[in-house]
Amino acid sequence: xxxxxxxxxxxxxxxxDVDVAGHQLLIRAGYIxxxxxxxxxxxxxxxxxxxKISQIVRSEINGIGGQEVTLPIVQPDDLxxxxxxxxxxxxxxxxxxxxxxxxxxxxxxxxEAVAGLVRNIVHSYRxxxxxxxxxxxxxxxxxxxxTGMIRAREFxxxxxxxxxxxxxxLEIQYQAHFQAFSNVYKRLQLPVTAVQxxxxxxxxxxxxxxxxxxxxxxxxxxxxxxxxxxxxxxVARFNKPRPPEEIPLPLKKIATPHTTTIESLADILHIPSxxxxxxxxxxxxxxxxxxxxxxxxxxxxxxxxxxxEVSESKLANAIKARALRPATEAEIRTTGTxxxxxxPLGLKxxxxxxxxxxxxxxxxxxxxxxEGYHLLNVNFVRDYQASLITDIALAQAGDSCPICNTxxxxxxxxxxxxxxxxxxxxSAALGSAFLxxxxxxxxxxxxxxxxxxxxxxxxxxxxxxxxxxxCWPISIAPYAVQLVLLGSKDGSxxxxxxxxxxxxxxxxxxxxxxxxxxxxxVKFNDADLIGLPLRLTVGERNLKQGKVELxxxxxxxxxxxxxEEAVGRVIAEILKLEEKxxx
Numbered sequence: 001x002x003x004x005x006x007x008x009x010x011x012x013x014x015x016x017d018v019d020v021a022g023h024q025l026l027i028r029a030g031y032i033x034x035x036x037x038x039x040x041x042x043x044x045x046x047x048x049x050x051x052k053i054s055q056i057v058r059s060e061i062n063g064i065g066g067q068e069v070t071l072p073i074v075q076p077d078d079l080x081x082x083x084x085x086x087x088x089x090x091x092x093x094x095x096x097x098x099x100x101x102x103x104x105x106x107x108x109x110x111x112e113a114v115a116g117l118v119r120n121i122v123h124s125y126r127x128x129x130x131x132x133x134x135x136x137x138x139x140x141x142x143x144x145x146x147t148g149m150i151r152a153r154e155f156x157x158x159x160x161x162x163x164x165x166x167x168x169x170l171e172i173q174y175q176a177h178f179q180a181f182s183n184v185y186k187r188l189q190l191p192v193t194a195v196q197x198x199x200x201x202x203x204x205x206x207x208x209x210x211x212x213x214x215x216x217x218x219x220x221x222x223x224x225x226x227x228x229x230x231x232x233x234x235v236a237r238f239n240k241p242r243p244p245e246e247i248p249l250p251l252k253k254i255a256t257p258h259t260t261t262i263e264s265l266a267d268i269l270h271i272p273s274x275x276x277x278x279x280x281x282x283x284x285x286x287x288x289x290x291x292x293x294x295x296x297x298x299x300x301x302x303x304x305x306x307x308x309e310v311s312e313s314k315l316a317n318a319i320k321a322r323a324l325r326p327a328t329e330a331e332i333r334t335t336g337t338x339x340x341x342x343x344p345l346g347l348k349x350x351x352x353x354x355x356x357x358x359x360x361x362x363x364x365x366x367x368x369x370x371e372g373y374h375l376l377n378v379n380f381v382r383d384y385q386a387s388l389i390t391d392i393a394l395a396q397a398g399d400s401c402p403i404c405n406t407x408x409x410x411x412x413x414x415x416x417x418x419x420x421x422x423x424x425x426x427s428a429a430l431g432s433a434f435l436x437x438x439x440x441x442x443x444x445x446x447x448x449x450x451x452x453x454x455x456x457x458x459x460x461x462x463x464x465x466x467x468x469x470x471c472w473p474i475s476i477a478p479y480a481v482q483l484v485l486l487g488s489k490d491g492s493x494x495x496x497x498x499x500x501x502x503x504x505x506x507x508x509x510x511x512x513x514x515x516x517x518x519x520x521x522v523k524f525n526d527a528d529l530i531g532l533p534l535r536l537t538v539g540e541r542n543l544k545q546g547k548v549e550l551x552x553x554x555x556x557x558x559x560x561x562x563x564e565e566a567v568g569r570v571i572a573e574i575l576k577l578e579e580k581x582x583x
Contacts, residue, residue, distance in 0.1 A: 001479065003514045003526075007044050010526050020216050022462030023148030025470050029529045031461075038142060038153030045530065046457065048478035050156060053453050054135055056187050056475065057158050060180040064173075066131045066160060071110045071117075073138065077103035079112045079430075092140040108140050111422070111448055114161045115430040118444055125165050125436050128444070131173060133160035135453065147216055149458035150414055156454040162447035165436065167205065170421055170445045174206070177449040181210055181417045184451065187581055189473040190416075190460055195221050196231035197418060198313050204425060210417035212459045217412040224401035224408055231395075234313035238408065239400035240393065243274075246362040249377040256374045260340030262306045265374065269365060276306030277358065277366040277378060279342040281332050284321035284351075299327060299335055303344055303386075304355040304393050305364075311394040315353065318390045336369065343367035343375060344384040354386035355393045416455055422446040470531025471553050474577035479512040481570055482532040484523050486539040496563065497538040500548070503567050509574065528553070533577055536570060 008030035018024050026032045031046035042050060058068065077095065094106040107113065114132070122128065135158045142153050149155070162173035178194070185192045190212060197209040209232065211221055220233040231237070259265040266273045285297040300319065302310050312324050332339050335350050343366045344352050358364075359380050366378040378384070397410035424443040427433070433441045457476075464471045474480060481504065485497040494515075501513045512532060514523050520539070527535050535558070537549040548566050550573070551558025561569055 001044075001512050003512060004516050006512070010529055012525075018148060020147050020150070020462065022458060022460075022465055022470075023150070025465055025529065025531075026149070026458070026461050029470055029526075029531065032149065038151065040149060040152060040154070042454075045478040049457055049472070049476045050453060052476045052478075053188065053456055054156070054158075057184055057451060057453065058135065060183050061131075061133050061158070061160055061177075064131065064176040064180050066133045069132050069134050070136065071113045071134045073107055073136065075105050075107045075113055077105050079116055080105055080107075092142050094139060094141050106139050108138055109448075110134065110159055111161075111426045111446075112430065115426040115432045115444075115446070118163060118427065118432040118446075119430055122163065122432070122434050122444060125434055128163055128165045128434065129169050129173065130163040131160065132163075133158060147218070149454050150216070150462075151218065152454060155452055158449075158451045158453060160449040162449070164445040164447075165434070165442070167423070167445060170205070170423070170447050174419060174421055174447055174449075177419055177447070178208070181419070181449070181451060185210065185417075187475050188456065188460055189475070189581065190456065190463055192416065193221070193223075193230060193413070195223075196235060197415075197420075198232065198235045198317070199420065200317065205421035205423045207418070207420045209415045209419070211413035212416050212463070213411050213413045214459070214462060215412055216462065217414040219413050219415055221411050221413050222395055222397065222399075222408045223411065224404060224406050226406040227401060227404040229401050229403045229408075233395055233410065234311050236395035236408070237391065237402040238393075238395040239402055239405055240357045241274075241400075242357075243361050248379045248382060249363050251378065251383060252376040253368050253370075253373055254376060255372060256341075257372045259374070265365065266306070271365065273306040274361075275364055277344075277361075277364045278304050278306045278308070279337075279344070279367060280304070280310050281327035281337070281339075281342070282312075282315070282324045283327050283331065284316070284319055285323050285325065298351055299331060300324075301335070301337065301342075301344055301347060301350050301352045302354075302392065303352065303358055305357055305361060308355070308357075309394040309396075310355075310392055314390075314392045314394075318388060318392060319351070319353065338367065338369050338371055341367040341369060341371055341373060343369045343378070344386075345369070345375070345378070347384075352384070352386045352388075353392060354380065354389050356389050356391050357393065359389060414455070414459055416459055417451045418449070420448045422448050465531070466554075468525075469529035472531045472533060473581070474533045474574060475581055477532050479510040479532050480574050481509060481511050481534045481536055482527045482530065483511050483513045484527060484535060484537045485513070485515050486520050486523070486537065487517070488540040488543070493538045493540055493543055496543060496548075500536065500538065500566060504570060507567060507571060509567075509570060534570060534573055536566065 010030050011028045015027050033041045093108050098104050138157050139154050164170045192210045194208050197207040199207045222233050222236045223230045259268050262273050280302040282300045284300050329339050363377040366375050368375045399408050427443040427446050432444045436442050504511045535551045546563050547560045549558045549560050
């Protein structure tokens with residue numbers, strides 16, 4: 001490809017509305033162009049890299065028995081209603097009506113479509129196990145869209161679905177995907193870490209996610225350096241500090257004016273926040289009733305120890321809530337609760353969820369449900385009860401590892417792959433069943449495995465760049481070599497560069513030929529910005545000695561070599577870079 005014909009424009013200036021280095025470079029180098037918040041056009045250079053990532057992903061999934069299909073992104077909403085209730089569709093799913101007034105969804109997940117497909121095709125255990133996948137564009141209407149392509153609203157994704165007769169078969173396919181995804185990241189030269197993940201409100205057998213550790217990541221991960229425990233903070237378990245035993249003391253109401261926060265309460269009473277009970281008020285929407293399948297919004301009164309926070313993921317899973325939002329002051333007061341001085345004591349017809357640590361914490365300070373007053377010596381069971389007692393506390397750095405009790409450390413990261421043993425959560429709801437060896441009907445055991453391809457491109461750009469520009473791994477670089485022509489008075493460099501371009505192309509080398517009439521400085525700056533692995537420069541000074549310059553993008557200096565060795569040396573360097581990927 002000649003740069004004079006390439007549909008591309010490089011930019012010297014840094015986009016003012018972008019603070020992620022890799023994303024800035026993708027825009028400046030002409031790989032992508034923003035159209036709206038979270039929506040990007042992929043220009044020819046990015047399209048070539050995206051295609052290479054997709055092919056690497058396909059080759060790894062094909063290698064474990066995957067068969068590619070194309071599933072419709074637009075799906076009837078009654079399929080979602082049948083599987084889990086339309087109101088329980090994933091956040092970010094767009095709902096609309098077609099020309100005939102039928103309800104439709106722009107699906108962010110294809111689990112329903114796959115389960116429906118399986119229902120019509122799979123009837124016997126002889127057809128299992130099976131593995132199908134698709135790679136296509138999806139839409140997620142995300143109000144938090146930021147950090148460029150890392151959290152785009154329109155994105156390219158692989159979704160793979162395994163189908164099995166039993167859980168051991170599911171485990172085999174799960175581990176096969178774990179290895180296939182690991183192979184993908186290695187080939188892309190992207191360092192990743194696997195951590196425990198959320199199985200969601202519908203449950204499942206197991207879930208893990210692959211994360212790229214970076215300060216710009218939105219997810220917080222917790223790690224134990226001693227035993228290797230790793231989990232997303234939202235679902236991480238930890239050993240909760242058990243307080244010493246105390247004799248329950250009588251309740252006592254005391255005046256605590258202007259103490260509507262845990263911090264102010266602990267300060268006025270001269271006690272640690274761990275001796276208080278924190279009340280959190282949320283509206284769960286919706287909660288699905290298993291008996292009648294109705295969906296309602298319900299006030300939830302959550303209690304954790306004062307020095308802890310609530311994990312919304314743990315809470316949502318515990319009460320099977322699709323979404324949680326903070327309750328308004330009016331909603332809080334309708335329950336008889338006083339904001340800032342709230343207490344679970346005396347509440348009726350309210351869903352009270354208590355963290356399991358509270359049962360062992362005696363004589364806490366809690367609200368009195370009266371403006372300006374709190375209660376001393378509040379004890380669970382004696383003074384109030386719970387609708388549900390479970391682990392809902394949010395883990396944090398410094399908490400004790402649930403396996404070995406070592407302090408956990410935290411890091412930020414971006415999720416770039418997800419492995420999920422769904423089990424029968426979708427297949428049972430949609431009647432996706434098969435007849436086993438005894439002619440008994442059993443639901444298909446499903447696994448779901450996803451990998452965002454466009455997010456991978458963004459993360460690789462974030463990992464592989466320097467102050468001058470991008471530094472692509474050979475596996476996904478849009479071209480292997482940037483051939484830079486520096487003009488000459490007699491036209492000799494033009495003739496030589498054209499011959500090299502033809503010879504390299506004939507040898508199967510992907511070449512981006514900078515044949516523009518720009519200065520050497522502009523061409524070198526653009527070459528660094530675009531970030532191809534190799535740069536081959538044909539300049540008048542070296543050519544007079546029958547030589548050209550070859551430079552690796554990540555090297556400070558190039559090497560000058562005889563012109564007749566240029567093609568062979570370029571091919572040899574490409575092979576070295578490809579071999580390095582395997583090490």
